[in-house]
Amino acid sequence: xxxxxxxxxxxxxxxxxxxxxxxxxxxxxxxxxxxxxxxxxxxxxxxxxxxxxxxxxxxxxxxxxxxxxxxxxxxxxxxxxxxxxxxxxxxxxxxxxxxxxxxxxxxxxxxxxxxxxxxxxxxxxxxxxxxxxxxxxxxxxxxxxxxxxxxxxxxxxxxxxxxx
Amino acid sequence: xxxxxxxxxxxxxxxxxxxxxxxxxxxxxxxxxxxxxxxxxxxxxxxxxxxxxxxxxxxxxxxxxxxxxxxxxxxxxxxxxxxxxxxxxxxxxxxxxxxxxxxxxxxxxxxxxxxxxxxxxxxxxxxxxxxxxxxxxxxxxxxxxxxxxxxxxxxxxxxxxxxx
DNA sequence: CAGTATCCTGTCCGATACTG
DNA sequence: CAGTATCGGACAGGATACTG
Numbered sequence: 359x360x361x362x363x364x365x366x367x368x369x370x371x372x373x374x375x376x377x378x379x380x381x382x383x384x385x386x387x388x389x390x391x392x393x394x395x396x397x398x399x400x401x402x403x404x405x406x407x408x409x410x411x412x413x414x415x416x417x418x419x420x421x422x423x424x425x426x427x428x429x430x431x432x433x434x435x436x437x438x439x440x441x442x443x444x445x446x447x448x449x450x451x452x453x454x455x456x457x458x459x460x461x462x463x464x465x466x467x468x469x470x471x472x473x474x475x476x477x478x479x480x481x482x483x484x485x486x487x488x489x490x491x492x493x494x495x496x497x498x499x500x501x502x503x504x505x506x507x508x509x510x511x512x513x514x515x516x517x518x519x520x521x522x
Numbered sequence: 523x524x525x526x527x528x529x530x531x532x533x534x535x536x537x538x539x540x541x542x543x544x545x546x547x548x549x550x551x552x553x554x555x556x557x558x559x560x561x562x563x564x565x566x567x568x569x570x571x572x573x574x575x576x577x578x579x580x581x582x583x584x585x586x587x588x589x590x591x592x593x594x595x596x597x598x599x600x601x602x603x604x605x606x607x608x609x610x611x612x613x614x615x616x617x618x619x620x621x622x623x624x625x626x627x628x629x630x631x632x633x634x635x636x637x638x639x640x641x642x643x644x645x646x647x648x649x650x651x652x653x654x655x656x657x658x659x660x661x662x663x664x665x666x667x668x669x670x671x672x673x674x675x676x677x678x679x680x681x682x683x684x685x686x
Numbered sequence: 687c688a689g690t691a692t693c694c695t696g697t698c699c700g701a702t703a704c705t706g
Numbered sequence: 707c708a709g710t711a712t713c714g715g716a717c718a719g720g721a722t723a724c725t726g
Contacts (some may be wrong), residue, residue, distance in 0.1 A: 360716040361545060361699060362569075368632035370622030371552050371615065377626075379545050380718075381525060388535050392664070392677065397688050403677055405526075407720050408689065414718095422625075433726075435688075443625050449648045451535065452657050453617040458534030459667075461586075461607050462541075467667035468532035468674050473653055475661050480650040482657055484613045487645040489637055493616050497639050500556070503623075503631035510632050513556065513567055524696040524719060544698075561708050571700050572709065597706075599708075 368507045377421040378447065382406060382414045384454070387440075387447055390424065395437040423447065456482040532671045541585040542611070546570060546578045548618070551604075551611055554588065559601040587611065620646040 378384055382404070389403050401411055415438055418424040423444035429437050452471065459467040471480040484493035491497060502511050542548055546568070553567050565575055579602055582588040587608035593601050616635065623631040635644040648657035655661060666675050 369549075369552075370619045370627060370631060370633055372549060373626045374618045374622035375545060375548060381539060381543050382719085384539060385533075385536060388533075389677070401688090407722090409691080409721095410719055412689065433687080446624060447621060448658060450614070450617045450621050452648055453614045454538045455534045455664075457611060457614050458538035461610060462537045463534060463667075463669060466669045467534060468669040468671065469534055469664055469678065470667040471650075471657065471662050472665050473650065473655070473661050474663050476653065478652055479667075480657065480662055481652050482648050483651050484616055484646050485649050486635075486637065487647050488642055489640065489644075491637070493635065493644065493646055494612060497637050498635050498644055499638050500619075500633055501636050503627075503634040503643075505627060505630045505632040507632065513553070514633065526720085546699085565708095571702095573701095573711080574699055576709065577698085597707080 368505060368510055369513075374450075377418075377423065378450075380414065380417070382410065383418060384451065386411075386414055386418065387423065387444065388451060390438070390440050390444065391448055391451065395439055397436075397438075400438075418444070452482060453484065532669060532674055533677075538614075541582075541587065542614075544578065544581070546574060547582060548615065550575075550578055550582065551587065551608065552615060554602065554604050554608065555612055555615065559603055561600075561602075564602075582608070616646060617648065 378387070385404055386400055389400055394400055394403065397408075397411065397415075400406070400415075401408060404411070406414075415424065415426075419426050419438070422441055424438045425441050426436050426438055429435055455469065455471070459470065467479075471482070472478065473480060485491065486493060486498070489497075500514065502514050506514075542551070549568055550564055553564055558564055558567065561572075561575065561579075564570070564579075565572060568575070570578075579588065579590075583590050583602070586605055588602045589605050590600050590602055593599055619633065619635070623634065631643075635646070636642065637644060649655065650657060650662070653661075664678065666678050670678075
């Protein structure tokens with residue numbers, strides 16, 4: 359029966375996972391951020407079976423994260439480029455990368471983000487543009503928004519106090 | 523043959539995905555951040571089959587993101603709490619949430635982070651603690667770190683110019 | 687080069703029944 | 707309450723062969 363469809367769910371995390379929840383999807387996006395656009399570039403880099411690559415690329419295109427563009431008439435050739443929506447995913451990827459480096463790289467990072475102006479590695483944190491406070495500040499709380507449905511309201515109505 | 527094991531890979535994104543790549547894992551963490559600790563709390567909230575919940579919880583414990591703690595002797599009762607490593611994942615989750623709200627919530631967010639001091643919804647962005655610049659600034663570039671292996675170096679040695 | 691077409695396997699996941 | 711046990715289905719993913 360496989361996973362239930364969560365398309366109707368309003369939780370933004372679940373909705374995001376609908377689009378990028380498959381394992382390869384994020385790695386394909388990672389390579390796309392690195393400038394790759396062509397089928398065989400992805401295939402070589404990822405060492406992925408070609409049919410799987412086709413499936414994932416198609417899914418990413420359908421989700422609006424990438425766009426398939428013809429860059430040659432004869433022979434017909436296509437490339438896959440990030441859309442605005444896909445490019446916006448960069449922050450999530452960098453957050454994931456930073457977390458991985460902090461937690462699973464005892465011998466130092468294998469890939470890191472550096473400031474090309476100074477040469478210093480970046481130390482990323484999420485902040486609120488409005489107040490300037492870090493997102494992990496205790497001042498912030500997740501609450502149901504205007505489009506919340508019953509399920510969401512129930513989950514966020516628990517008396518349990520949120521973990522730090 | 524299922525997915526190859528990527529445990530030996532040094533890419534921090536792949537390494538992160540090893541731990542939280544399964545669909546339910548992140549949703550369990552989401553609920554844990556919301557203060558849930560007990561088996562049946564997760565089960566009711568997620569509407570997940572009990573055997574799957576056991577599997578995912580066990581995996582999260584093995585990955586060091588959660589800890590199984592006995593909170594009652596007779597009868598023996600356990601609870602699942604976030605470890606430091608698990609709590610550190612909060613930034614990734616919030617980044618995912620913010621992306622989902624930006625991209626897939628035309629009718630407004632269903633869940634949002636608000637500043638309890640001001641009542642204003644947060645507008646999250648990743649910034650570098652060192653320079654204060656946003657992570658999406660063009661000044662930043664991903665480069666191989668001290669622990670990079672051949673595969674990583676090759677991927678990051680392409681002449682292709684990174685996508686914006 | 688850029689895929690499509692088959693076939694196969696592992697496992698994620700759901701459903702249900704059961705237990706101390 | 708907090709799970710374990712068992713069953714079965716759907717699909718992610720791999721391997722390989724083939725095409726314009």
